[in-house]
Amino acid sequence: AQSVTQLGSHVSVSEGALVLLRCNYSSSVPPYLFWYVQYPNQGLQLLLKYTSAATLVKGINGFEAEFKKSETSFHLTKPSAHMSDAAEYFCAVSEWGGGADGLTFGKGTHLIIQP
Amino acid sequence: DADVTQTPRNRITKTGKRIMLECSQTKGHDRMYWYRQDPGLGLRLIYYSFDVKDINKGEISDGYSVSRQAQAKFSLSLESAIPNQTALYFCATSDREKGGNEQFFGPGTRLTVL
Numbered sequence: 568a569q570s571v572t573q574l575g576s577h578v579s580v581s582e583g584a585l586v587l588l589r590c591n592y593s594s595s596v597p598p599y600l601f602w603y604v605q606y607p608n609q610g611l612q613l614l615l616k617y618t619s620a621a622t623l624v625k626g627i628n629g630f631e632a633e634f635k636k637s638e639t640s641f642h643l644t645k646p647s648a649h650m651s652d653a654a655e656y657f658c659a660v661s662e663w664g665g666g667a668d669g670l671t672f673g674k675g676t677h678l679i680i681q682p
Numbered sequence: 683d684a685d686v687t688q689t690p691r692n693r694i695t696k697t698g699k700r701i702m703l704e705c706s707q708t709k710g711h712d713r714m715y716w717y718r719q720d721p722g723l724g725l726r727l728i729y730y731s732f733d734v735k736d737i738n739k740g741e742i743s744d745g746y747s748v749s750r751q752a753q754a755k756f757s758l759s760l761e762s763a764i765p766n767q768t769a770l771y772f773c774a775t776s777d778r779e780k781g782g783n784e785q786f787f788g789p790g791t792r793l794t795v796l
Contacts, residue, residue, distance in 0.1 A: 576722065599782050610686075610772060610787040611725075618782040657724060661783040669715050669727035669740055670785055
């Protein structure tokens with residue numbers, strides 16, 4: 568069985584500061600990993616995904632994440648936060664080679680940007 | 683643009699009522715999913731479908747049923763709604779041909795059961 572843990576249900580950073588959202592996963596087989604963002608009253612939008620190619624993955628809006636197998640982590644970062652980054656962020660895992668069933672999501676991290 | 687749409691966007695109903703949430707997609711994807719989102723719990727899988735003839739239960743299927751009327755349509759039904767089914771419901775699709783299980787989400791249906 569697979570699972571995802573997101574550390575911190577709320578993270579607050581100042582505008583212009585580094586954003587770091589933490590995600591650890593467990594999976595019995597090599598995983599696919601995803602970060603989704605949810606803006607208020609909207610659906611989920613894919614930020615980036617890891618599918619066994621490069622371990623450093625670049626996504627939209629200046630976000631990137633690094634897959635670290637030894638640490639079973641896939642933390643999301645952005646060098647400089649912008650007010651428009653305020654949203655809910657979800658990390659998700661799917662098993663490599665499978666994937667017909669659904670994604671397993673973390674509980675989400677609400678990112679707050681302080682002016 | 684190819685899209686995933688959900689109707690209704692908001693629904694208020696009473697305990698014991700039957701309700702159907704509908705999902706349509708123009709992406710041409712074969713796989714479709716229903717999730718529910720609760721504050722602090724993330725998204726949890728209710729049902730998923732590989733194609734019209736293949737329906738599978740997810741993590742939290744009790745109290746729900748689904749129908750895949752066509753490749754592009756996947757409906758979720760609550761046979762007798764109860765208050766703890768109050769949640770935000772999302773439909774999603776993915777493309778088997780592309781692999782990786784990247785899923786594309788609809789805008790959601792906010793359901794309130796009184």
